[in-house]
Amino acid sequence: xxxxxxxxxxxxxxxxxxxxxxxxxxxxxxxxxxxxxxxxxxxxxxxxxxxxxxxxxxxxxxxxxxxxxxxxxxxxxxxxxxxxxxxxxxxxxxxxxxxxxxxxxxxxxxxxxxxxxxxxxxxxxxxxxxxxxxxxxxxxxxxxxxxxxxxxxxxxxxxxxxxxxxxxxxxxxxxxxxxxxxxxxxxxxxxxxxxxxxxxxxxxxxxxxxxxxxxxxxxxxxxxxxxxxxxxxxxxxxxxxxxxxxxxxxxxxxxxxxxxxxxxxxxxxxxxxxxxxxxxxxxxxxxxxxxxxxxxxxxxxxxxxxxxxxxxxxxxxxxxxxxxxxxxxxxxxxxxxxxxxxxxxxxxxxxxxxxxxxxxxxxxxxxxxxxxxxxxxxxxxxxxxxxxxxxxxxxxxxxxxxxxxxxxxxxxxxx
Amino acid sequence: xxxxxxxxxxxxxxxxxxxxxxxxxxxxxxxxxxxxxxxxxxxxxxxxxxxxxxxxxxxxxxxxxxxxxxxxxxxxxxxxxxxxxxxxxxxxxxxxxxxx
Numbered sequence: 460x461x462x463x464x465x466x467x468x469x470x471x472x473x474x475x476x477x478x479x480x481x482x483x484x485x486x487x488x489x490x491x492x493x494x495x496x497x498x499x500x501x502x503x504x505x506x507x508x509x510x511x512x513x514x515x516x517x518x519x520x521x522x523x524x525x526x527x528x529x530x531x532x533x534x535x536x537x538x539x540x541x542x543x544x545x546x547x548x549x550x551x552x553x554x555x556x557x558x559x560x561x562x563x564x565x566x567x568x569x570x571x572x573x574x575x576x577x578x579x580x581x582x583x584x585x586x587x588x589x590x591x592x593x594x595x596x597x598x599x600x601x602x603x604x605x606x607x608x609x610x611x612x613x614x615x616x617x618x619x620x621x622x623x624x625x626x627x628x629x630x631x632x633x634x635x636x637x638x639x640x641x642x643x644x645x646x647x648x649x650x651x652x653x654x655x656x657x658x659x660x661x662x663x664x665x666x667x668x669x670x671x672x673x674x675x676x677x678x679x680x681x682x683x684x685x686x687x688x689x690x691x692x693x694x695x696x697x698x699x700x701x702x703x704x705x706x707x708x709x710x711x712x713x714x715x716x717x718x719x720x721x722x723x724x725x726x727x728x729x730x731x732x733x734x735x736x737x738x739x740x741x742x743x744x745x746x747x748x749x750x751x752x753x754x755x756x757x758x759x760x761x762x763x764x765x766x767x768x769x770x771x772x773x774x775x776x777x778x779x780x781x782x783x784x785x786x787x788x789x790x791x792x793x794x795x796x797x798x799x800x801x802x803x804x805x806x807x808x809x810x811x812x813x814x815x816x817x818x819x820x821x822x823x824x825x826x827x828x829x830x831x832x833x834x835x836x837x838x839x840x841x842x843x844x845x846x847x848x849x850x851x852x853x854x855x856x857x858x859x860x861x862x863x864x865x866x867x868x869x870x871x872x873x874x
Numbered sequence: 875x876x877x878x879x880x881x882x883x884x885x886x887x888x889x890x891x892x893x894x895x896x897x898x899x900x901x902x903x904x905x906x907x908x909x910x911x912x913x914x915x916x917x918x919x920x921x922x923x924x925x926x927x928x929x930x931x932x933x934x935x936x937x938x939x940x941x942x943x944x945x946x947x948x949x950x951x952x953x954x955x956x957x958x959x960x961x962x963x964x965x966x967x968x969x970x971x972x973x974x
Contacts, residue, residue, distance in 0.1 A: 785904055790897075803891070805897060807894075809952070813905065825944055827944045829950075855943070859917075862905070865913045866906065866914070870903045870904055
């Protein structure tokens, strides 16, 4: 135990809670304060208590939720209503470091921050989310940098920017939403966004049009339900075209697709995605996603480093959702605590998913699934016969969607 | 000493992971609140609910006797043993107090 204390002191971080108990199981650094990282930090502390030292490193001051952010874009609620602080986690004993991790050293077991400081760990949990792939899309990065285009696929400043661009839209103007090829974060998100913007256009800019161009051959989630909303509620405003992949953005803002050039007043171009930059060297699947062991969420390529959320190679039929990032983080937290104590990990973990989508400001629908660990194939498998979608969008499910958001935020951030 | 020895022998047969109930119940927390104590009035509190009562509710969702939106679909993804572990865990907690 003395050796452990000396090690901790050498780590350079003040570790009062753990070091003074005399029963320190270990130090865990969690990088990234989104749904995955914040939940990991919360549950490591909830289940590990004083015996585990938990530090959350996040570059942003606060948390802004991607789920419900399409309602902000459509003017139904404001950004403050989907923003939260990290004070709840700190009150639970999670140490908070505001900074950006720029390098992970799995041999020395440290992370280095942009300010050149380092933090030591016994186990590392990384939840870097997604970053964008611009290589095969000339002009897109520049269009996003200048503000001519927005992605609004990470909530916060981009969400507000897209809202402002919509408010500046002239009646008779055109809004373009471009969807990248799957897999991408939040499969139903672009279709929900299109529905909510169409509902707003009908009321506020009745002569405007929305073009939804999808690189995929069909709607990627809740297909029949979105098709119904497109054909009924949003007919005449929203036009959906599959098999339309963005190729280039020209200097004058023209969005070039394989078969057409599109000029629009609001360009919402959602780029193709991969695991966040921080874990790029661990992204062993197509150099794009991090392959993990589903019993522990440990990266295949890096012992001691657990990765959760949108950055991982999702199991079959498992979307990249906030709900699943939260569930994976709990799986990781349980495993990390067991590994720190030298105990066996849960041999039969389970995660489940519920995603609500709004098709109008007061109408929502869901998709749900349950995924059990398959010991033979060493992956998570959706349980046949379980899960499903709503029979129809409804006001009742809109109330559930709001209740879901309130509860997952509280569960994730210890509010 | 004898009791300790017996516990070691029996534990793996009862549940391979001593935290199985707690971890399974955490999969409910996204909607029903951490440890079954939800925010707002939309979702049912589960903390402190008698295990037999919760199991009966879950069985009614599974059979279709009780209507619902998400619950009838996801309850079918859990084994009977997993549902028992979840219900025992929530039953072991103090009753949830209403929270705004």
